[in-house]
Amino acid sequence: MTRTEIVPTETGDARVTWYLARTAQRILAVSHGAGGGIEARDLQALAETLPAHGVTVALVEQPWRVAGKKLAPAPKTLDTGWRGLWPALRKPGLPVIAGGRSAGARVACRTAKDLGAAAVLALSFPLHPPGKPEKSRADELLGAGVPTLVVQGGNDPFGKPAEFPDPDAFEIVEVPYGDHGFAVPKRAPTSQEEALETITGAVVTWTRSLR
Template sequence: MIAGGRSAGARVACRTAGELGAAAVLALSFPLHPPGKPEKSRADELLGAGVPTLVVQGGNDPFGRPAEFPADGAYELVEIPFGDHSFAVPKRADIGQDEAVKRITDAVARWAGMLGA
C-alpha cells in the first residue's frame, strides 16, 4: 500500500505511514512551511516517514519551493516547473497545464513502478 495525499494530506500520510503499514508515501505539494515563514519548517514530518517517499512539488509553491527542501536523500523530489501549490502554471510559463499534469503522472508512474507497485 502507498499512503498519499496532497498538501495537509501529504503531511498526514508521512506521519501515519508506519502505523498504516504503508510501503511508501506519495506527497503531492508537501507544505514544507507556511507561506512566508520558512523558519516554521515541517521537514521533520517528511523525513520521519520511514519509507520510500516521492514529493511532487511546484517550482513556485509558496509553501516550499523545491530548493528549500532538505538535501539529505531520504526522499525523491520531482519539480513541476512554474507550478504553484495546486500545480497550476501561468499562461506565460514555458510549459502548459497539460504538460504539467503529464509530468506529475509520469513521475508517479515511474516511481511506483520502481517500487513494484
C-alpha cells in the same frame, strides 16, 4: 471502472472513490488538502492515468469534507480519520501507498510507518507556511520511514523544491512554474497539460520502481 465506498471512522464517515486497475499490483490511496477535495487537478489526473499501469487509485475524502464542513479540523483529527479508513484500503490485500496533497501529504507522512504503508506520495508538501520558512515541517517528511516521493511546484509558496532538505530520505520531482495547486501561468513555457503529464509520468515511473 469506479466504485464509491462509505467508511465509518471515529471522526465520522469517510468516502473512498475507487478507480480500479484490471490487474492491480498495488493501491495508491490519496487524500485531498485542507482547502479542496478530490476534484483537484493532480488527483484526478492520477486517477485517470495510473489504473492502466497496474495501480488502483483510491481517492479519499476525509470525514470533515464528507460532512460538508468548510474548515479542516486539527492534524490529530485528520490522522484519526485516516487511520480509521486504513483497514478498508488494505482489504484488497495489495501493498498500499499512502498519499495526499498538501495537508493530506502531512497526514500520510505522519502515519505511514505505523500503518504499514508501502510508500508515501507527497503532492505539494507544505514544507512551511507561506513567508515563514523558519516554521519548517521537514521533520514530518523525513520521519515517514518508507520510500517517499515528493512532487512539488517550482513556485509553490509553501516550499519550493530548492528549500527542501538534502533528499537522502526521499525523492523529489519539480513541476516547473507550478504553484501549490500545480497551476502554471498562462505565459509560462510549460502548459497546464504538460504540468499534469510531469506529475503522472513521475508517479508511474516511481511506482514501477517500488518492490
